[in-house]
Amino acid sequence: MTNTVLRQQPELVELFQHTIMEKRLGHAYLFEGSRGTGKQEMARWIAQMLFCEDLQNNQPCQRCNHCHRIAAGEFPDVAEILPDGQSIKVGQVRELKSELSKSGMEGSRKVYLIHDAEKMTISASNSLLTFLEEPQSDTYLILMTTSKENILPTIRSRCQIVHFQTLNKQVLSETLIAKGVQPENAALLAAITNNQDEALELNQDETFHEAKKKVWRWFQLMMAQDPQAFLFVQMDLMEALKDKKDAQFYLDLLLLYYRDLLYTKYQNQQAVVNRKYMETYENLAVGIRHPEITRQMESILNGKKRLDANVQLQGVLENISLENTL
Structure with a gap:
């Protein structure tokens, strides 16, 4: 886990290392950022920092019984709340508050993690306020959200807000490879999304590979x-597209291929995402000028804008085909 959080959010690791070692950890934090940016990993890492039996160089050892149980979600003094269905209900928060009043099983400290905190009902949010207004000593609460705007202002104002930056493309690609994604797919997925969870889901989706x-x-x-590019929209693309979101995704992929070609033209092969097509890119780059590649990319970007303006999907794609084959 330490290696994971160091790759994902090195600055925050350093920040919380100093905060914990200097005994300045606050009672309530709101971790906000897109999915896959390491909020859950960081929250559990902080819990390990507090309970580890053998800290090594201001890092959890990852070997002791406490570290293993926290990583597995089985440590009695680290409780986690997740949505029950579509929301976090008041009963869940009341149960949390009841636990807060009890003595710790392994010491005086207690840590509570609330996932998807924006899904708390109004009643649940109001119930949580009593803890935030009168926090108990050695008790720490970490809320995690992808949308802090959907958290009650009264809760936000009582938490220290920590923003999780989107992952560096190289870091995300390396993380995906470590999770079993093929390197060529990892580079492409990292170029398409900053969301690790979404990338992993896409990698398992056969429609992504078909796209x-x-x-x-x-x-x-x-x-x-080739004039067949126009017919290809009707005969092949449209049967695979269900809605505007799918079409936008296809255009994002198309832009990546053009961007790879542009990088090849500028002899910046290290920036090419789809390395397996390098020979094709190099052959194509010989017969096309930089301004023409840029013009075709602008055509795609304009197509994305037209889709956002609810212009008819097939017409947008066919127009791109016409503009880029003239």
């Missing part, structure tokens, strides 16, 4: 100035 193939074929047809 890569279809968009690559569409890209090749347009680069060859």
